[in-house]
Amino acid sequence: MAAFSLGLNSFVVPMSMHAENRSRLTSSLSTQNAIILFEGGSAKERNDTDHELLFRQESYFQYLFGVKEPGFWGAIHVQSNKSVLFCPRLPAEYQVWMGNITTPAQFKEMYEVDEVLYVDEMESWLAEQEASTLLLLEGKNSDSGSMFVPPKLPNPPANLTVDTSILFPILANQRVYKTDAELALMKHVSKVTSLSHVATMRTIKPGMMEYQAEATFHHYAYFNYGCRNFAYTAICACGPDPAVLHYGHAGAPNDRKINDGDMALMDMGAEYHCYASDITCSWPVNGRFTDSQKIIYGGVLEAQRKVYEILKPGTSWVDCHRAAEKAILAAMVSLGVLRMIEGVTLDEMVEMRLGGVFMPHGLGHFIGLDTHDVGGYLPKFPERPKGPGLKSLRTARTLDKGMCLTVEPGCYFIDYTIDNALADPSLARFIVPSEIDKYRGTGGVRLEDVLAITGDGFVNYTVAPRGIDEVEMVMGKGGKWPPVEDKYPELRREDLLTM
Amino acid sequence: MAAFSLGLNSFVVPMSMHAENRSRLTSSLSTQNAIILFEGGSAKERNDTDHELLFRQESYFQYLFGVKEPGFWGAIHVQSNKSVLFCPRLPAEYQVWMGNITTPAQFKEMYEVDEVLYVDEMESWLAEQEASTLLLLEGKNSDSGSMFVPPKLPNPPANLTVDTSILFPILANQRVYKTDAELALMKHVSKVTSLSHVATMRTIKPGMMEYQAEATFHHYAYFNYGCRNFAYTAICACGPDPAVLHYGHAGAPNDRKINDGDMALMDMGAEYHCYASDITCSWPVNGRFTDSQKIIYGGVLEAQRKVYEILKPGTSWVDCHRAAEKAILAAMVSLGVLRMIEGVTLDEMVEMRLGGVFMPHGLGHFIGLDTHDVGGYLPKFPERPKGPGLKSLRTARTLDKGMCLTVEPGCYFIDYTIDNALADPSLARFIVPSEIDKYRGTGGVRLEDVLAITGDGFVNYTVAPRGIDEVEMVMGKGGKWPPVEDKYPELRREDLLTM
Numbered sequence: 001m002a003a004f005s006l007g008l009n010s011f012v013v014p015m016s017m018h019a020e021n022r023s024r025l026t027s028s029l030s031t032q033n034a035i036i037l038f039e040g041g042s043a044k045e046r047n048d049t050d051h052e053l054l055f056r057q058e059s060y061f062q063y064l065f066g067v068k069e070p071g072f073w074g075a076i077h078v079q080s081n082k083s084v085l086f087c088p089r090l091p092a093e094y095q096v097w098m099g100n101i102t103t104p105a106q107f108k109e110m111y112e113v114d115e116v117l118y119v120d121e122m123e124s125w126l127a128e129q130e131a132s133t134l135l136l137l138e139g140k141n142s143d144s145g146s147m148f149v150p151p152k153l154p155n156p157p158a159n160l161t162v163d164t165s166i167l168f169p170i171l172a173n174q175r176v177y178k179t180d181a182e183l184a185l186m187k188h189v190s191k192v193t194s195l196s197h198v199a200t201m202r203t204i205k206p207g208m209m210e211y212q213a214e215a216t217f218h219h220y221a222y223f224n225y226g227c228r229n230f231a232y233t234a235i236c237a238c239g240p241d242p243a244v245l246h247y248g249h250a251g252a253p254n255d256r257k258i259n260d261g262d263m264a265l266m267d268m269g270a271e272y273h274c275y276a277s278d279i280t281c282s283w284p285v286n287g288r289f290t291d292s293q294k295i296i297y298g299g300v301l302e303a304q305r306k307v308y309e310i311l312k313p314g315t316s317w318v319d320c321h322r323a324a325e326k327a328i329l330a331a332m333v334s335l336g337v338l339r340m341i342e343g344v345t346l347d348e349m350v351e352m353r354l355g356g357v358f359m360p361h362g363l364g365h366f367i368g369l370d371t372h373d374v375g376g377y378l379p380k381f382p383e384r385p386k387g388p389g390l391k392s393l394r395t396a397r398t399l400d401k402g403m404c405l406t407v408e409p410g411c412y413f414i415d416y417t418i419d420n421a422l423a424d425p426s427l428a429r430f431i432v433p434s435e436i437d438k439y440r441g442t443g444g445v446r447l448e449d450v451l452a453i454t455g456d457g458f459v460n461y462t463v464a465p466r467g468i469d470e471v472e473m474v475m476g477k478g479g480k481w482p483p484v485e486d487k488y489p490e491l492r493r494e495d496l497l498t499m
Numbered sequence: 500m501a502a503f504s505l506g507l508n509s510f511v512v513p514m515s516m517h518a519e520n521r522s523r524l525t526s527s528l529s530t531q532n533a534i535i536l537f538e539g540g541s542a543k544e545r546n547d548t549d550h551e552l553l554f555r556q557e558s559y560f561q562y563l564f565g566v567k568e569p570g571f572w573g574a575i576h577v578q579s580n581k582s583v584l585f586c587p588r589l590p591a592e593y594q595v596w597m598g599n600i601t602t603p604a605q606f607k608e609m610y611e612v613d614e615v616l617y618v619d620e621m622e623s624w625l626a627e628q629e630a631s632t633l634l635l636l637e638g639k640n641s642d643s644g645s646m647f648v649p650p651k652l653p654n655p656p657a658n659l660t661v662d663t664s665i666l667f668p669i670l671a672n673q674r675v676y677k678t679d680a681e682l683a684l685m686k687h688v689s690k691v692t693s694l695s696h697v698a699t700m701r702t703i704k705p706g707m708m709e710y711q712a713e714a715t716f717h718h719y720a721y722f723n724y725g726c727r728n729f730a731y732t733a734i735c736a737c738g739p740d741p742a743v744l745h746y747g748h749a750g751a752p753n754d755r756k757i758n759d760g761d762m763a764l765m766d767m768g769a770e771y772h773c774y775a776s777d778i779t780c781s782w783p784v785n786g787r788f789t790d791s792q793k794i795i796y797g798g799v800l801e802a803q804r805k806v807y808e809i810l811k812p813g814t815s816w817v818d819c820h821r822a823a824e825k826a827i828l829a830a831m832v833s834l835g836v837l838r839m840i841e842g843v844t845l846d847e848m849v850e851m852r853l854g855g856v857f858m859p860h861g862l863g864h865f866i867g868l869d870t871h872d873v874g875g876y877l878p879k880f881p882e883r884p885k886g887p888g889l890k891s892l893r894t895a896r897t898l899d900k901g902m903c904l905t906v907e908p909g910c911y912f913i914d915y916t917i918d919n920a921l922a923d924p925s926l927a928r929f930i931v932p933s934e935i936d937k938y939r940g941t942g943g944v945r946l947e948d949v950l951a952i953t954g955d956g957f958v959n960y961t962v963a964p965r966g967i968d969e970v971e972m973v974m975g976k977g978g979k980w981p982p983v984e985d986k987y988p989e990l991r992r993e994d995l996l997t998m
Contacts, residue, residue: 006754007708047540047557049869050643054732055749058546069750095915096859099743099751144549209506212722219718223711228752233553244598250554251568252598253727255505360595370548416594 002112004066004273006226011188013273015112017181018066022076022083024174025064031166032079034133035126038064039151040072056229059369060137060148062274063175067111069102073122073151074113077129083113086122126157134160139168142377143365143394169378175368176375177402182368183452185275186404190450190461191499192227193270193277196220197464198481200268201474206260206285210236213266214254221270231269231276231371238262238285242443243412245361260286263293265446269371276371278406280448281464287475289468292335292439296411299331300445301466303409305490307363311407312457315399318385321363324409325355325389331411332358337436341429354430356388357421358444360414364406365394367450373404388417403453412444449491460492463499501611503565503772505725510687512772514611516680517565521575521582523673524563530665531578533632534625537563538650539571555728558868559636559647561773562674566610568601572621572650573612576628582612585621625656633659638667641876642864642893668877674867675874676901681867682951684774685903689949689960690998691726692769692776695719696963697980699767700973705759705784709735712765713753720769730768730775730870737761737784741942742911744860759785762792764945768870775870777905779947780963786974788967791834791938795910798830799944800965802908804989806862810906811956814898817884820862823908824854824888830910831857836935840928853929855887856920857943859913863905864893866949872903887916902952911943950991959991962998 002015025036041058045051055070065074071088085108090101104116117125126134134157136150150164178186199220204213214234221227235248238258242265248254258264262285269278282300284293303324310323326346332338333346338354340346349355366373376395377384385396399405418436421427449462465474465481467488473479486496501514524535540557544550554569564573570587584607589600603615616624625633633656635649649663677685698719699712713733720726734747737757741764747753757763761784768777781799783792802823809822825845831837832845837853839845848854865872875894876883884895898904917935920926948961964973964980966987972978985995 006710006752008706008756041546045643045645046555046869048640048643048645048647049558050640050645050871051731051869052748056545059548068752092915095743096913097743097745098748099740099746102750141547141549144544144547146544146547146549148547207507209725211505211725211727214727215718215722219714219722223714223718226708226710226754228710228713232550241598244594244596246596247598249551249597251601253505253567255725257507370545370550372549414595416591 002110004068006228010226011185011272013066013185014181015066017179017185018064019083019112020179020181021174022064023081024179025171026076026078026081028170028174029078029166031133031135031163033131034078034135035129035131035160036076036078036135036167037126037151038074038137040065040067040074041070043070054229057274059274060171063369065111065113066273071119073119075126077131078135082115084115084117084125085111085113086117086119089118089120123153123155123157127159129159132161134162135167136162136164137167137171138164139172141374143372172374173378175373176366177400178368178404178452182275183404185273186277186368186450186452187461187494189227189270189272189275189277190279191463192221192225192272193268193279194462194464196270197266197268197279197281198474200266201281201283201465201471204258204264204285206258206262208258210238210241210254210256210258213264214248214268217266217268225270225272227270227272229271231271231278235265235267237265237443240441240443241265242282242445243414245412258285261290263443263445265443267446267448274369276367276369277450278367278371278448279450279462279464280408280446282445282447283471283475288472294468295331295335297445297468299328299334300409300411300447302331303327304407304447304449307407307409308458308490308492311399311453313400313453313455316396317363317399318390318393318396320407321390321393322350324363325350325359328358328409328411329355335435337432337439338430339432349430352426353387353389354421354427356390357417357427358411359389359409360392360417361410362389362393364408364448367404367406399453401453401455404450405453406448406450408446408448410444410446413439413442415440458492459494461494463493463496466491501609503567505727509725510684510771512565512684513680514565516678516684517563518582518611519678519680520562520673522580523678524670525575525577525580527669527673528577528665530632530634530662532630533577533634534628534630534659535575535577535634535666536625536650537573537636539564539566539573540569542569553728556773558773559670562868564610564612565772570618572618574625576630577634581614583614583616583624584610584612585616585618588617588619622652622654622656626658628658631660633661634666635661635663636666636670637663638671640873642871671873672877674872675865676899677867677903677951681774682903684772685776685867685949685951686960686993688726688769688771688774688776689778690962691720691724691771692767692778693961693963695769696765696767696778696780697973699765700780700782700964700970703757703763703784705757705761707757709737709740709753709755709757712763713747713767716765716767724769724771726769726771728770730770730777734764734766736764736942739940739942740764741781741944742913744911757784762942762944764942766945766947773868775866775868776949777866777870777947778949778961778963779907779945781944781946782970782974787971793967794830794834796944796967798827798833799908799910799946801830802826803906803946803948806906806908807957807989807991810898810952812899812952812954815895816862816898817889817892817895819906820889820892821849823862824849824858827857827908827910828854834934836931836938837929838931848929851925852886852888853920853926855889856916856926857910858888858908859891859916860909861888861892863907863947866903866905898952900952900954903949904952905947905949907945907947909943909945912938912941914939957991958993960993962992962995965990
């Protein structure tokens with residue numbers, strides 16, 4: 001069986017996973033007399049230099065073919081489901097610098113496709129095919145707003161009519177529904193990510209620097225599980241920094257000293273065979289929550305619980321978002337920064353978009369080959385909603401079996417959103433300025449799980465400590481993880497005790 | 500004093516280093532009535548997704564301005580040496596996702612320039628300048644063969660005539676000569692890299708995987724010294740893999756199991772404030788050299804020594820390469836894979852390019868902001884030589900004070916170069932086929948130091964174990980590093996005992 005694996009104990013991904021992805025695609029296309037053609041990613045250099053960046057395959061190509069090398073093309077004959085890879089023809093000197101030249105026959109065995117030819121043979125192969133349509137991918141990524149641009153063929157084959165409209169909505173939507181093989185891989189990457197978070201919680205102490213958390217996480221996931229790439233730049237935020245949602249970028253490079261009393265918000269995810277995890281843990285850097293930290297953290301955990309009560313096929317993702325906001329608003333009332341006004345319910349406060357003050361991002365997103373995975377907004381599915389918080393939702397779809405998502409409620413004290421709310425009388429009346437001022441500069445809390453929707457609910461692939469007692473136990477001396485007992489079965493952490 | 504630093508104990512780089520680079524440039528230009536304009540690097544995404552790659556500044560822009568954020572432009576008025584940065588104007592919502600918006604006044608303080616304006620003010624600023632020429636950079640990188648493309652201005656100022664020919668040869672050549680501030684930084688990065696190599700030597704054991712060396716190295720340099728980026732993809736080669744010169748790329752991802760008896764070749768370099776190190780250590784994975792490993796390793800170390808005997812201002816780099824080859828050929832004679840032929844000296848064997856069989860790469864390269872730093876081949880300097888090995892030299896220049904280079908002799912058993920030599924009667928007569936066959940598949944050895952040319956010789960910034968006894972000591976139980984005594988003063992490892 002051909003497979004990808006990096007390392008002694010690393011997870012084995014069978015190439016049959018990609019064959020299944022190809023079969024699902026060809027069987028769902030009504031245009032049978034067609035060839036699907038994809039260009040794989042190419043090696044890139046740093047600016048004008050010869051510094052070659054570590055190649056990571058383009059996600060659609062990875063999905064269909066699982067090829068780790070740059071410079072490939074791939075084709076699928078729809079009717080026969082026959083798959084062909086086209087590999088670069090390399091000069092003999094290549095072996096001195098880059099290693100033995102893999103032959104087409106060896107690639108055929110490695111990637112379990114029907115045929116492997118050289119890229120320079122592709123156009124003549126296309127010209128020989130009994131088909132009338134050449135299907136290329138073209139469409140807009142709804143998270144980035146960028147177009148997936150179809151490849152340009154130097155000499156388009158005269159026998160084939162190019163179509164760039166059919167493939168995108170079908171393939172992007174197919175990626176939303178994971179197969180069992182993909183789910184097994186998603187579960188593995190989230191287990192690795194969870195354990196790397198635990199290692200980070202145990203290593204980081206007051207007096208260290210935020211970036212040392214990033215270093216610890218990366219090392220644990222790579223050294224132990226062969227995760228060479230990461231799903232995104234690590235967010236290692238302490239003190240006020242958790243209030244910056246995408247902290248950790250080059251302009252704010254996790255460079256603060258960690259102080260006793262800080263809350264840490266660590267949003268980090270490994271990647272394996274180009275499949276992503278995306279988990280956030282929040283914890284007091286000295287290992288013990290204060291009373292107010294317990295209220296804020298408890299509110300975010302309660303938001304996850306409320307979402308999990310309704311997380312199943314048929315539920316709208318927008319309703320999940322609202323459920324999370326409601327729990328967070330309730331916690332803000334308990335904390336004293338919000339006041340209830342007679343005659344106005346929490347649900348009505350949610351409708352006024354008060355939740356967007358504390359959680360200005362969406363509840364979560366699809367996840368798979370991309371951290372913000374494709375398919376969030378597609379033709380024939382619900383459009384992007386409006387209003388603070390809601391407009392940031394990366395999908396408004398109804399949940400369905402096989403979807404993988406993150407659930408990541410958060411509660412932050414952000415000057416910009418607080419000041420905007422205080423300037424808006426309809427929202428300001430709920431806020432207690434003297435109380436909310438106490439929390440400015442204290443950051444915030446986010447808890448983010450990766451999970452999959454099942455036939456009647458969901459399974460949680462995140463096996464990190466979540467209960468306040470669990471967090472304090474893991475950060476204390478000799479605190480074991482995984483635990484000996486699952487005290488929070490409502491979180492549905494799969495195989496928590498036996499992982 | 501404005502400075503860059505990441506971390507508690509990380510190295511502090513003063514912004515005056517960049518001011519000095521700007522002054523050197525303006526004072527060396529004969530075109531005084533001019534403005535120099537540069538576009539800094541921009542943030543990039545992974546393909547069509549919103550996965551933002553970790554930004555690393557473009558090297559020329561970093562050299563002149565030291566700005567860590569994307570989206571900047573920079574200008575220098577040549578006559579006055581006045582420096583101006585142009586920063587992006589960010590929307591207010593930016594602070595929710597990316598953090599507090601740094602004001603122009605704050606950037607002015609951070610980067611110690613004379614003025615900071617917004618990018619959208621740049622064109623009107625240019626139009627107001629009393630100057631006649633706009634100098635832009637354009638030229639070919641001699642390592643990659645790629646062009647540095649000058650930035651495109653939407654509305655080029657009518658008052659200025661664009662010139663793209665003056666700047667490149669002067670600025671590329673200036674980068675070859677490091678200032679004292681740059682040398683201090685180069686020394687620091689190579690110290691970090693040396694110590695991270697030592698940590699790797701102590702961690703890796705037979706039975707582990709090659710990539711675990713990469714994980715160990717990265718972690719040590721980042722966790723302890725704030726090196727978030729690396730100078731290039733780590734080459735962690737064991738067993739036969741050292742014979743693949745650029746092993747470790749995505750197609751050969753350091754994925755072999757390490758076996759007892761293997762030699763390891765670890766070519767890894769940290770980066771700090773965009774300045775690179777590039778050090779290779781080779782060692783027996785079980786901690787003890789065999790007799791034949793001692794001959795091969797000893798030959799490569801002797802090649803370094805022979806180079807160091809002549810490494811000073813006035814020496815041609817091509818002669819250094821030849822000196823290294825000669826030592827390696829001598830070791831191959833000792834090993835028994837080469838035979839001496841009566842009437843043919845080692846020097847003549849070098850001239851026949853026999854050295855290229857065992858060392859098909861150049862002796863080393865300039866290093867600085869880029870691992871293969873600019874200025875190797877420029878107008879008015881020696882052209883690229885011909886012949887195996889020599890043609891791979893990244894410069895043929897005469898050494899001069901202030902140059903930073905790597906010296907990296909190697910000796911490999913590569914089927915491709917051996918078979919080519921056996922097919923060439925003029926080379927085959929020196930080879931003992933039955934002996935060389937014993938070493939096929941055993942990889943090879945490389946030793947790579949980073950050093951700087953001084954007024955009368957050089958200083959070596961590489962403080963890694965080099966002597967066979969040093970390597971065995973460090974890999975043994977309780978082996979201390981740095982050592983208590985410098986037994987190899989001829990390697991000129993600066994501050995070895997006191998680092």
